[in-house]
Amino acid sequence: MDSKTASAAEIRKRKIADVVNAGLKRRYAAERRFRFYGVAAIAISMIMLVVLFTTILGNGLTAFVQTRVTMDVVASAERIDPQGTRKREDLVAGDYQGAVRDAVLAMFPEVTARKDRKDLMELFSNGAGYELQRKVLENPDLIGKTVRVEVPVASEFDMLSKGYISRDVPEAERKISDKQIGWFDTLKSKGMISMGFNTTLMSSGDSRQPELAGLWGAIVGSFYTLVVTLTLSFPIGVAAAIYLEEFAPKNKWTDIIEVNINNLAAVPSIVFGLLGLAVFLQFFGLPRSAPVVGGLVLMLMNLPIIIIASRAALKSVPPSIREAALGLGASKLQMIFHHVLPLAMPGMLTGTIIGMAHALGETAPLLMIGMVAFIVDIPHTPLDPSTVLPVQIYLWADSPERAFVERTSAAIIVLLGFLILMNAAAVLLRKKFERRW
Known part of the structure; x- marks a missing residue:
């Protein structure tokens, strides 16, 4: 009888041990699953963060670089100060964009058609005249002289220079024509095109023109x-x-x-x-x-x-x-x-x-x-x-x-x-x- 009682107690112990071990296995498995879920959540979060920052940096870092063209502009008195007063209010109202236009057309004397001239001026930002105005207002003695100015190109040609606009796509599928790309390449071959830090982005206010827009x-x-x-x-x-x-x-x-x-x-x-x-x-x-x-x-x-x-x-x-x-x-x-x-x-x-x-x-x-x-x-x-x-x-x-x-x-x-x-x-x-x- 004692041996039967002992064997029954052993059986109960083994059953209890099996139940405990099964419970432990389930708990360890649940703990492993929880750890896996935690690591997976962190990994997914890090991947999404990397994708986010990669996208933002990939799209945004090039904005800190701007394509510019260096040219010589004649600050003619007929354009800037036709009255000859040299007063600031008269100088502010001068036709600086016209002076820039004269300089651009002088660089391309073969461009004579009206539409071609209009297309040629689209290479340059509308803010080109502001740089000449700034220099003249700082030093009115520049009137009548040739002034070297560095002005931004239009945003589409900035995108072309940065590779966002492909030359290989058909002309009808992009905003700039083959003729305009040829003029841009001519300026580049003459060493007039350069790329540098976009000071406008960090020194100017908003603008409808992307190349002039700042923060x-x-x-x-x-x-x-x-x-x-x-x-x-x-x-x-x-x-x-x-x-x-x-x-x-x-x-x-x-x-x-x-x-x-x-x-x-x-x-x-x-x-x-x-x-x-x-x-x-x-x-x-x-x-x-x-x-x-x-x-x-x-x-x-x-x-x-x-x-x-x-x-x-x-x-x-x-x-x-x-x-x-x-x-x-x-x-x-x-x-x-x-x-x-x-x-x-x-x-x-x-x-x-x-x-x-x-x-x-x-x-x-x-x-x-x-x-x-x-x-x-x-x-x-x-x-x-x-x-x-x-x-x-x-x-x-x-x-x-x-x-x-x-x-x-x-x-x-x-x-x-x-x-x-x-x-x-x-x-x-x-x-x-x-x-x-």
Whole structure:
């Protein structure tokens, strides 16, 4: 009987061991599957990221290089200053494009037909006259002399030089003719065509001509907008966080406020744009498409993020700091501003920078307040009409010209560069001032 009982116990042990081992196998298999899913998710994310950056860089890096032609232009007084006054207002109104046209036709004396002359002038950007104008305004003594200017070629020939337009396709399938390509090759054989850094892209405002379009107006507009946003949102957000965390009583009213702050952080950004349109533009009558209005709208959108981050930073300060300060005779206000706030400030700054980076990439609320307008001039104050980098990308992406495709990608590269710098600053601040309690 004892041997039968022992054998039955052994059988039960083996069954239990088999059940446990089977359970362990299932758990190990589930763990392996979970690891595989995690690695696969990371791999897919990295592949998509590589594809994204490869596409953007492949399309956009060439926009930082521009094809230019160097020519000698006679700054004739008949074209530029027929009155002979040498006054600035008269010089500004001079026919500089006509002087450039005379120089181009002089280089190709065999081109006599009216249509051929028109096609020949299409090789050169409409902005060719502006470079001559700039030189003459800087030095009026150049009038009557031959001036060497370097001007951009038209965008289609810039695309030809960069290989985006193939010479092998039939003439009917491209915008430039074989005759125009021949003239371009003639200029190239004479050493008049060169490629260099596209200073226009980083120094000019928007333009209908791709070769003259730049990002500087959008960069300045983004700067003014973010300055207004930071100036208003940071002190208001920090003050609200200090009150809610240190002074406000814990009751149903503060609970309602906290719930609403958390909900506002998840509200779609276009709702804030509608609010800005109704309040700042229609009620207060602030100027449309101005950075000050954009900054106010982004301030409303950014406030919940800053408040939540600032409260989390205040909570991370140990209670012993507060108790020690109060125990030494400090008032509550002194305890907060002399001890708690300096320790919480790195976390507050990190949250603020991340919130500002989020605001820099916003488009929808700014479209609602009119910052989608075509702005050529560089804004000088937050009250001047302006656009911002995301909206500039939106405008260029909607343009049909091939040259705007590379400029759109270049604008994305610049925007991503600013975002990376701002996020890197947040990480560095956290690493530099982080304290472990």
